[in-house]
Amino acid sequence: MEPLRTLVFAGLRKDKGTFVGLALLLFLAALALTLTTSLFVDLSAREEALLDQVAAGDVAANDLVSNLTDEDVREIEALPEVEEVKVTEAFTAPTRVEDAQGNEIVKTAPPSASAYEAWGSSLDFNVFTDDLSSYRDATSGPADDEAYVRIAERTLHNIEIGDYLVLDIGGRETSLRIAAFYEDPQMGTPFMETKRYLLSPGTFEKLLADVEKTGSSGAGVASGAMAIEKEAYPIREINVVLTSEALSQGIDGRDLTQLIDDETSWGESAHTLFSRQTLSGYSLLVVQVITAVLAVFSLILFVVALILCLHTASSSIQSGYADWGVLKGVGLPRNALRRALIVQYALSALVGLALGFIAGCLLEPLFWPTFLLITGILVVEASFPWAGICCCVALLAALVACIAVMARKIGRITPLAALRQGDGDVRFSPRGASAISGSRLKASLAWRAIASEKGRYAGIGICSLLLCAFVALCFGIGGAVAGDDAVYKAFGVWKSDGSVRFDAQEVSLDEVRETIEGVSPITREWEEGAAVLDLNGEARTFVGLSDTGVLEEASIVSGRAPKHANEALIGLSLARARGLSVGDKLQVPKSDGEERTYLVSGLLSSVLNGGNGIVLTYEGFQELFEPGSEAADVSRQYQLADPGKADEVTEALASRFGDGVDTELTGLFGSSTNMLLLVRDMLTTIGYAMSAFALVLACVxxxxxxxxxxxxxxxxxxxxxxxxxxxxxxRTSFALRFLGVSAVGALIGSALTMAAGGALISMLFGLFGVGAFGLALPAWEALAISAVFALAFALSAFGMSRRIKDVSVRELVVG
Amino acid sequence: MREAILTARRLAKTYVADGVQTHVLGSVDLELYDGDFTSVMGPSGSGKSTLLYCLSGMDALTSGEVVFEGVDIARLDEGRLSELRAQSFGFVFQAANLVSNLTLYENVAVPGYLKRGRSVAQTRRVVDGLIERMGLSEVASHLPSQASGGQKQRCAVARAVVNEPAIVFADEPTGALNRANSLEVLDLLSELNRDSISVLMVTHDVRSAIRGNRVLYFEDGGIRGELELAPWDPSFSRDEAYVREREAMASAWLASLSW
Structure with missing residues (x-):
């Protein structure tokens, strides 16, 4: 034991700089992996715990009161798998948000995007303290004329406590002071369009009575479809709980939505039916993406550390040939020497991984507030980091295994090596290397050095390849989403610069058009309808377009846009889930029980309804939803020659027509803009930050x-x-080695990213429904990234090679 | 009157380690003459190798000057010193010190490509000639690890002279070789000297030292004696009587110096 200890510590002392660097790389890898796995595990566990805590059940749904009757509820309750159906009365109303001075923060949102409920009437939510760091101990709920809002409003619109919700109920406005943010595990993420507002029971009853007085049922568009209209109307929310017996049989929320859809009369026409799993998935959507990206980065870090390990071990064995030979000559068995080498690296790696693991655990709570803004849920306690431990142990095992293989070289060293002044028995083999011709001497010598140590320089090339591929991927994503227009295209959304809705009896289309063109010429305009309908147990968004040419701006991955009323362009997630491809038939149940059959004309890669959206022609949409004659149901979208004048157009319309024209962005545009910009900001921030980090890492x-x-x-x-x-x-010759190897690696990495990066990211973004994400990585940019990496490698090597000047020729005296 | 090719004046070298000063060379004055084969002998630790490295610009002086072609090389910067080593000086060490991933041919050729005013083709012709002369033709494409000790040292000698240097500095060039290989290397150095290359060789071995026409005895950081011999005649290299006669002269001289 003592010889081993002596050898290990002597080795660590001799190469302490390298071992410290190795420990640093593994520290970073363990830190990133522990952090991401812990965040993912804790957020997932917290989401599940909160869904249990608030007693959310296994399926959540809402519908017009006139649709979801007491009899419908009893029918659901009668299902043998159902333990309980909790019913919550609610209403929805056109809502805008103002600050305390009356300045508009959020423009009026359509009523279907809101659900007002009484505090304590259904689920038992947590309310955040004002600094959002924890929960209020006990709350009796909002006071009269106050409201609690979900935290996503702060993320999306920077709404603060003290701002006001302004509800439009039958033309009369009511202001409610925002008193706190609450935690909503069902609809708390910014990616969930429907916002739940909690009111005091007194205020709720009063406002519900006002809503009921207006007489609006919300069925203006079609029975069975959630309308996009301006009036407030009552709705009903249900949370359905599975029996423990059903749960023990493996039935989950997804199965229950299907059961409700198949076996209840309401289910056939239900339009907003969400399983617990779907809601949880929405909540953790971004967490999954971020975790995946960071996990990939952590693994790259580990590969770099592993290559460094192997390189160090290999060169250490080579340079210490005489020492190893002497040690064997004095009788130390080769296994003892191998163990000494392995223990040196294992100790160094263990220290780095352990410190990284501890740092990851300690840092995790600092990220909880950030993820609160994205997921809507706050992790309050870290679980035991089993996932982080497993990752670190796996990394350590992989590293030790690789070093053990490398250490077999020691077995080939004979004690004679000591007598040969360290010359090994097996030395470099320059096979395949071209002769040094005399011209381009520095490059020739560099190439010879590479050819002599192919394994080591291949490792450097792999480092360059991985890091460059990763950075090119980040830039490809960044390029694809950079700019407002690009982000729409990348996520498969066609763009509208403005929406207008008006009563044709009061305002003529020509007048509206004239007003808009007074500010900026219209390049394209179309009528657009959007509605939600239940399709086999899950709510699916249907969009009808009078000009499907606008879809050219989106990402149709196969087939084409619908041209006829019986054609449908469907999202990739929906196509995958139902095994549909172009030319197949899609059956859609109408509210009257009839089925409408659509021919799948194409597949759309789009965030529309998380990849489950369906785009029809406007005629097809009207056939499905049987629109009434009210002009208010018509939404016209337009694109401007100068999109920057969109706000000016809105002002001009408001100035000329007042309330006669509603200029709020509707449907897909009203709900997606903030989400897309949020996703874009997250992706670019994380991507570019990690790119910079990768470059620093490459240099180190x-x-x-x-x-x-x-x-x-x-x-x-x-x-x-x-x-x-x-x-x-x-020094130049030394740097040329790294330049050459890293340039090859970087070019391959960039080429791989260009060739396969889009497919890789599409797999990840498939979670959003964007199953065909195209990277924006022009060849010149890929080349530039490769060049930067190659130069970074070369300059780092050149900088470090200044140590050559410390080499004294006197060292050659004794060989 | 022989012409001095390298002149050292008041050359001193002191090492400082852990605050302790060690005076290795103390004010050495020395002239090396063009075409001479100068041997330096002396006990271990006397400063012989340090003298060689200071004279060749490999090691920095503490004080004094070393003049080569009218220039004090102790004041040259790194670039000029490299130029000097590439163009004017050649080195042979106790160990061959060949670059491990270059073949024997390349070990000779690579420094040869640094020669100013000589084309690559001319360099190759010179290298081909040297390889043949050193008896390395059959192993020219071998790596150092595949060559014997004698072959490696002969390769080192070829490398030292590939650029036709003015002076070859040799530090115990036969120290790691057996008798047969030692003779081969010494014969090569003698032949080169006959071709008017000046040689400064540090050695412990009297049989090696007598290859020189001038033998210096070095002790305690200074030159304590000098022996002039007739230039070595390569045609008598295998003549034992010739060798013994020179050896006897040198031994007697060394004995007079109490060595």
Whole structure:
């Protein structure tokens, strides 16, 4: 044991710089992996715990009171798998948000995007303290004329406590002070369009009575469809709980939505039916994407650390040939020497991984507030980080295994090595290397060095490949979503610069058009309808377009836009879930029980309804939803020659027509803009930050590898200097090795990203429904990224090679 | 009157380690003459190798000057020193010190490509000639690890002279070789000297030292004696009587210096 201890500590002392660098890389890898896995596990567990805590049940739905009757509820309750149906009365109303001074913060949203409920009437939500760091101990709910809002409103619109919700009920406005943010595990994420507002029972009853007085049922568009109209109307929310017996049989919320759809009369026409799993998925959508990206980055870090390990071990064995030979000569068995080498690396890795793991655990709580803004839920307690421990142990095991394989070289060293002044029995083999011709001497020497140590330089090439591929991917994503228009295209959404809704009896279309064109010419305009309908147990968004040419701006991945009333363009997630492809038939149940059959004309890669959206021609849409004659149901979208004048157009319309024209962005545009911009900001921030980090990492890795390489080539460098090579020429030749290898690696990495990066990201973004994400990575940009990486590698090596000047020719005296 | 090719004046070298000063060379004055084969002998630790490295610009002086072609090389910057090593000086060490991933041919050729005013083709012709002369033709494409000790050292000698240097500095060039290989290397150095290359060789071995026409005895950081011999005649290299006669002269001289 003592010889092992002595050898291990002697080795660590000798190469302490390298071992510290190795520990640092593994520290970062363990930190990133522990952080991401812990966040994912804790957020997932918290989401499940909160759904249980608020007693959300397994399926949530809402509908017009006239649709979801007491009899419908009893029918659902009668299902043998159902334990309980909790019914919550609610209403919805056109709502805008103002600050305390009356300045508009959020423009009026359509009523279907809101659900007002009484505090305590259904689920038992947590309410955040004002600093959002924890929960209020006990709350009796909002006071009269106050409201609690979900935290996503702060994320999306920077709404503060003290701002006001302004409800329009029958033309009369009511202001409710926002008193707190609450935690909504069902609809708390910014990606959930419907906002739930909680009121005091007194205020709720009063406003509900006002709503009922207006007489609006909300069925203006079609029975069975959630209308996009301006009036307030009552709705009913249900939360359905599975029996424990059903749960034990493996039935979950997804099965229950199907059961309700198949076996209840209301289910056939239900339009907003969400399983617990779907809601949880929405909540953790971004977490999954971020976790995946960070996990990939952590693994790249580990690969770099592993390559550094192997490089160091290999060069250490080579440069210490005489020492190993002497140790064998004095009787130390080869297994003891191998163990000593393995233990050195294992100890160094263990320290780095352990510190990274601890740091990851300690840092995790700092990220909870950030993820609160994205998911709508607050993690309050970290679970035991089993996932992080498993990752770190796996990394350590992989590293030790690789070093153990590398350490087999020690077995080939004979004690005679000591007598040969360290010359090994098995030395470099320059097979395949071209002869050094004399022209381009520095490059020739660099190439010879690479050819002599293919394994080591291949490792450097792999580092370059991985890091460059990752950075190119980040830039490809960043390029695809950069700019407001690009982000729409990337996520498969056609763009509207404005929406107008008006009563044709009061305002003529020509007048509206004239007003708009007074500000900016209209390049395209179309009528658009949007509605939600239940399709086999899940709410699906249907969109009708009078000009399907607008879809050219979106991402149709196969087929084409619908041209006829019986054609439908469907989202990739829906197509995948139902096994549909172009030319197949899609059956859609209408509210009257009839089925309408659509021919799938194409597949759309789009965030529309998380990839489950369906786009029809406007005629097809009207056939499905049987629109009334009210002009208010018509939504016209337009694109401007100068999109920057959209606000000016809105002002001009308001100035001329007042309330006669509603200019709020509707449907897809009203709900997607903030989400897309949020996703874009997150992706670009994370991507570019990690790109910078990757570049720094590349430099650090190269410096560590260069240092080790120089140590092992110290004698050769001395010889070159004795021959008359200048320090500058040796440094240049040394840097050229790294330039060449990293340039090849970087170019392959960039090429791989260009070839397969889009498919890889599409798999990830498929969670959003964007199953065909196109990277925006022009060849010049890929080349530039490759060049930057190659230069970074070369400059780092060049910088580190200044150590060559420390090589004294006197060292050659004793060989 | 022989012409001095390298002149050292008041050359001193002091090492400082852990605050302790060690005076290795103390004010050495020395002239090396063009075409001479100068051997330096002396006990271990006397400063012989340090003298060689200071004279060749490999090691920095503490004080004094070393003049080569009218220039004090102790004041040259790194670039000029590299130039000097590439164009004017050649080195042979106790160990061959060949670059491990270059073949024997390349170990000779690579520094040869640094020669100013000589084309690549001309360099190759010179290298081909040297490889043949050193008896390395059959192993020219071998790596150092695949060559014997004698072959490696002969390769090192070829490398030292590939650029036709003015002076070859040799530090115990036969120290790691057996008798047969030692003779081969010494014969090569003698032949090169006959071709008017000046040689400064540090050695412990009297049989090696007598290859020189001038033998210096070095002790305690200074030159304590000098022996002039007739230039070595390569045609008598295998003549034992010739060798013994020179060896006897040198031994007697060394004995007079109490060595």
């Amino acid at each position: 890795a190269v410096m560590l590898i260069s240092r080790r390489t120089l140590l092992s080539e110290r004698r050769d460098m001395g010889i070159y200097r004795a021959m008359g090579f200048t320090l500058a020429s040796l």
